[in-house]
Amino acid sequence: MRRPKGIKTKKSVAKRFKITATGKVMRSRAGRRHLLASKNAKRRRNLGTSKEVDSTDTYRIKQNLPFSR
Structure with missing residues (x-):
């Protein structure tokens, strides 16, 4: 039997970004x-911390993560 199709989470986006409890989108730093x-x-320490995604990109990322906040 075929499964009914529905909205799916874009897994590549789910691995790269996390959404906080307040709704901010966080990303890890490159390098x-x-x-x-x-x-x-000092540079290696700062690369370990996560950073908030720019506000222009948050809408597109949240569209690909439908089951998060």
């Missing part, structure tokens, strides 16, 4: 994967 020895400790 943390490799070549870390050449970056100083």
Whole structure:
């Protein structure tokens, strides 16, 4: 039997972004994967923290995550 089709979460977006309890969209910073020895400790620490997505992009990200807030 076929399953009825409905709205689906875009999984690639769900892995990259998190929505907070207040509705903000958070993202991780780029540059943390490799070549870390050449970056100083302060820079590596700051790359570990998450950052809020720009307000122009939040609408499109929330459209791809229908089951979040």
